[in-house]
Amino acid sequence: MTDALLFYLFAVMALAGAILTITRSNAVHSALSLIASLIGVAGLFLLQRAEFLFAVQILLYVGGVTVLFLFVIMLVNLDEEAKMRQFNGQWWLSLLAVVSTGVLSLWAFRGALALPAGTAIPAAVAAEGNTQRIADVLFSEYLVPFELASLLLIVAVVGAVLMARKREAPQAEGEVD
Amino acid sequence: MEGILYPITTAHYLVLGAALFLIGTLGVLVRRNLVVLLMSIELMMNGVNVNLIAFSHLWGDVQGQIFGIFIIAIAVAEAAIGLGILIALFRNKMSVQADEMEILKW
16 A cells, blocks of 8 residues: 555656656756656656666766756756747647557557566565666676676767867857857 | 556556656657757656566566666766757857757758
């Protein structure tokens, strides 16, 4: 029963946060709603015994990505942008497309709706701990993808800095200021 | 009190994941602000992650969580690059509205 109540608490948090994120006209409000949504999803991870992902979600998303978003929002100064038109002209068409996709996938995957609840983890496995189980698989079976992910992150950091960096005057052709 | 609302099964998580994904899709389709567009993409990634963790829990297998970790890593890389591009765009066009990025259009 407690599980069900917590599920609905976190589910409402995730969905309400998501809806507010895409409807608020002020980008700062959007970012704060995104934080609520991400915390809701993190709670769902915890309910499903994915403790490591819960921690990663809080640290990386709530603590990292959204701060990055807020930082960029402050940097590009969206005060006058908030007064502009926020939605493009195709919102009703998009809503129709999204709702019909949802209905269609509910119908197409109706067999999945009969799936039972997750099984309780055996005591011997649970004693090992979620983090250790993940580490065992990640550093043996998925070692190469793991290393590739680290490479990807380095390239992403270098690329982001390169892109956001202010160019020096000589080769600054398209620059406005 | 058996019903569709209780007890919580894997299907509840799947529907929630799909709903998050669709809300994210809607955000990408209708918003003009590029920052909010990137946030919507993060929402979509989270919907996918909810799905993966639900199946990981259902089969008692940790592989789904590994996949979730990779998705988070890629989402973070995408956010960093996307915001970098956004700052470069803002510096050149003084705008972050998606439909004003029309240099490639003729």
